[in-house]
Amino acid sequence: MAAILIIDDDAAMREALAETVRGLGYTAQTAADGTHALAMLDDSIGAVLLDLRMPRMDGIEVLRRIRSRPHPPAVTVLTAHATADNTIEAMRLGAFDHLTKPIGRVDLGRVLQDMLASAASRHVASADVRDEGLIGSSEAMRAVQKAIGMLADNNVTVLITGETGTGKELVARAIHDHGRRKGQPFIAVNCAAIPAELLESELFGHVRGAFTGAVSDRIGAFRQAERGTLFLDEIGDMDIAMQAKILRVLQERIVTPVGGKPTQVDVRIIAATHRNLAQRVREHLFREDLYYRLHVVPVHLPPLRERIADIIPLAEHFLRAVGNKRLTSDAAARLIGHSWPGNVRELRNALERAAVLVRSDQLTASDLAFLDETERADEALQWPDEDLPSAISRLEEMLIRRALQRSSGSRTEAARVLNIRRQLLYAKIKQYGLEVSAERTADVHSKDKSTAEEI
Numbered sequence: 438m439a440a441i442l443i444i445d446d447d448a449a450m451r452e453a454l455a456e457t458v459r460g461l462g463y464t465a466q467t468a469a470d471g472t473h474a475l476a477m478l479d480d481s482i483g484a485v486l487l488d489l490r491m492p493r494m495d496g497i498e499v500l501r502r503i504r505s506r507p508h509p510p511a512v513t514v515l516t517a518h519a520t521a522d523n524t525i526e527a528m529r530l531g532a533f534d535h536l537t538k539p540i541g542r543v544d545l546g547r548v549l550q551d552m553l554a555s556a557a558s559r560h561v562a563s564a565d566v567r568d569e570g571l572i573g574s575s576e577a578m579r580a581v582q583k584a585i586g587m588l589a590d591n592n593v594t595v596l597i598t599g600e601t602g603t604g605k606e607l608v609a610r611a612i613h614d615h616g617r618r619k620g621q622p623f624i625a626v627n628c629a630a631i632p633a634e635l636l637e638s639e640l641f642g643h644v645r646g647a648f649t650g651a652v653s654d655r656i657g658a659f660r661q662a663e664r665g666t667l668f669l670d671e672i673g674d675m676d677i678a679m680q681a682k683i684l685r686v687l688q689e690r691i692v693t694p695v696g697g698k699p700t701q702v703d704v705r706i707i708a709a710t711h712r713n714l715a716q717r718v719r720e721h722l723f724r725e726d727l728y729y730r731l732h733v734v735p736v737h738l739p740p741l742r743e744r745i746a747d748i749i750p751l752a753e754h755f756l757r758a759v760g761n762k763r764l765t766s767d768a769a770a771r772l773i774g775h776s777w778p779g780n781v782r783e784l785r786n787a788l789e790r791a792a793v794l795v796r797s798d799q800l801t802a803s804d805l806a807f808l809d810e811t812e813r814a815d816e817a818l819q820w821p822d823e824d825l826p827s828a829i830s831r832l833e834e835m836l837i838r839r840a841l842q843r844s845s846g847s848r849t850e851a852a853r854v855l856n857i858r859r860q861l862l863y864a865k866i867k868q869y870g871l872e873v874s875a876e877r878t879a880d881v882h883s884k885d886k887s888t889a890e891e892i
Contacts, residue, residue: 439483439553440464442510444474444499446491450538454486454515454545461546471499478503482510484533484552489516489523497526504531511552515540521571521582528586529615535583537574544860571604571611572754573747576857577739581608584736589616594687596731597709599738602782605709606670608736613666618705621665626658629674636679638695641686647696659692659702666705672731673712673723684727706731739856741777741784745832748772751781755788756800762792767802773832775808834869837862841871 441458445451455465468474471494489496511533519537527535597605613623642657693699717723756762795804844850852862
């Protein structure tokens, strides 16, 4: 049986992981640092559990050296301090997964099984990259960060979806900045902000004299982005006639300036929209062939109200940027209780406004009184005098309970609605003692369905 190599400078954590690995039926080998671990690597090692923060040689460097081998084992990074930067970099370098400590026995068993069953991940070249913009440690945001890492060095077309203000351009820039095209142009065009009659010239360029007012040549966004990335924001609002021209460029990578000759381009396309493109296809407002050409790899950014765990880290990040003010517990509760229809953009504007108007080094709930008092979703949240972790736990329990009710007890559907893995939902159901109610709801739903079928 293939052995599992555990690399961690913390002896207690290293031995605890080894004991769990052996209890799951695998052979475990351990190393206290990267140098010894690399010396131990041979064909008997089937998978690696790698700590990120270690002296002398950190986990990212160890991962880089493992992935540079001809036939590297699958590597899952374990860290107590997950950030957007180390998550993206680990996934970009070819990590199988990036998980936070502590990891439960069930989750560890799952990831080991998946690693050993998978083929060796592709080799990804290294780069010294850093990104401080993608703040968030929620399951949804970490999934986005992992996707960025895996997409960065590909030329595949990406479609980013999400409500206005969720940060779609930020994700597009992160894909560009973490990939091989880093250092080359990143050109963003808002397709909804440019009149349809001007968009062709904006994208493809024109030659002098091609139309009235064309007093000089213009190369257009596609050629401006040569060897780099072109970000087509709000492509769902593009005129149907222009969609046909974009489709041809995506297929052939050839642009034709207005009044000019066809030109080959080397450019990566990332598109984004807040609209439901599948619905617009059904309404004949968006070309079906273009939809499938764009929808090669979709990345969805959930609204801020669905990733509550990210609200306070984002708020603290924005406050540091404008004066290093702090949030009191009641201010944090006010932020969590707000519905944030404008998403991250609204949060940033709110914090910048408060930071400018408040002279104190702390923001209280009264300093955020300008926020809309509409309660989150359709349930009233009463915030007692409690600490922030307790308040977040209560809100998390409420959201899970509501999702189970609305899905008639279907945990698969509830996990989809909450945008979390089913395994995490099962753990949360057990944590909050919701198993009985979930089973009863599912049982009632089953009986109702059976009765309806008999009728």
